[in-house]
Amino acid sequence: MLQLNAIRENKDAIIEALKKRNLDAASLIATVLDLDEKRRSLQTNLDNTLAESNRLSKEIGALYKTGKAQEANALKEETANLKEVSKQLTDDLNDTATALQNALYQIPNVPHDSVPAGKSEEDNEEVYKEGTVPVLFDGALPHWELAKKYDIIDFELGVKIAGAGFPVYKGKGARLQRALINYFLDKNTAAGYNEIQVPHVVNEASGYGTGQLPDKEGQMYYMPADDLYMIPTAEVPVTNIFRDVILNEKDFPITHTAYTPCFRREAGSYGAHVRGLNRLHQFDKVEIVRVEHPDKSYEALNGMVEHVKDILRELKLPYRILRLCGGDLGFTSALTFDFEVFSTAQDRWLEISSVSNFETFQANRLKLRYKDEEGKSQLAHTLNGSSLALPRVLAGILENYQTEDGIRIPEVLIPYCGFDRID
């Protein structure tokens, strides 16, 4: 959520920047400013009414004490009127505040200066590329065929138990998955991230805090009996640790890493793009989350990008980094870098990580603040990234490391797996 102050002061610049998202926010911003002004004027009226009411109450108390019951009763009649007025003002104020809040919820984050304009993923800007795409033998298979051939992932069995998009990992497939989780967590903790385990469900307030609600509730599985949502990413529970928190400057930086399964309803496209592990309703992911001082957050973002690069380098997977254009940028993000691994057998890039700086957008909803040198509360910056999302990394490994008689295991993973090939 954007800050009202920022909107008041930089209205034109914000409208201009939001155009990169192909959004004309002019009328929305005008609505916000109108409602804001109305809210403040109602608040002032209400405050004055309450002040008068408080004054009379004190007077009545004093009159009773000195035995002037008659005069006190006369004053009571006055307060009855004030009470009615304040009730009306309170209702109006609440309505206005709600309308203002709803309008603010509709405005996405302001893209960073470096974000290119653009309509869709076609316009994302490739900023880095590393690794060599292996030349595979004739008859190399996509990962879903490999999964079947070596009996390491069973998609049909998942359909039987739960439904499409809930695969069952078996034998060395399950072990490889677990190896990746441990490897990622080890890499992250070695880089200074504090490992935590968090709930896999969240309440409504948490959904609002990180921006999944109110707009993207269709993305999450919802359990009405308990009013809980299954998490679409560890970002939600981990970042919400800091909801309603006031930090000291010396607390920065705050860094966490967490492994969680992620649940996504996303009714999406069909066909090859969602085959196998390409898109699932449940998948595993290791996440990194940072809370930073505003002056340091872009430095931190670069650090996160370098960290993810390091992991992919060790896995020896060919990958590229994209700077997302305005049209592809997430609602809450100011700047996002996507990592994609090249899937040789599918001849396409697969997104395996998304690293973002949300600046104060989430912090504003979360009320995540810190005390500056003057002791004033300021909003902190939040960031997060995947390091990494498992299924597509797995797909990349299976496809790129396949040989005619088996699948090799990347060297760094062998100690975690306890085997060096799947055959």
Place this chain on the structure above:
RNA sequence: GGAGAAAUGGCAGAGUGGUCGAAUGCGGCAGUCUUGAAAACUGUUGAGGGUCACACCUCCGGGGGUUCGAAUCCCUCUUUCUCCGCCA
């Protein structure tokens, strides 16, 4: 799941109708003292709205009610604790 108790500032803990945004202690911050630190002493120390700055307003788990007036009384929800039951 059943029975009872409780929820107050960073923490602990007073406060049972007006003078309470809230005693006191601890912690934090600043100062005095000290070569420096500790101790001691002094002062200061919740959040939000509003204002040029004051004034002023709101908040004592959430919501509603009684009253001229609520941290304090009533209803309700949530959470926590204790006991019993069940259980990985």
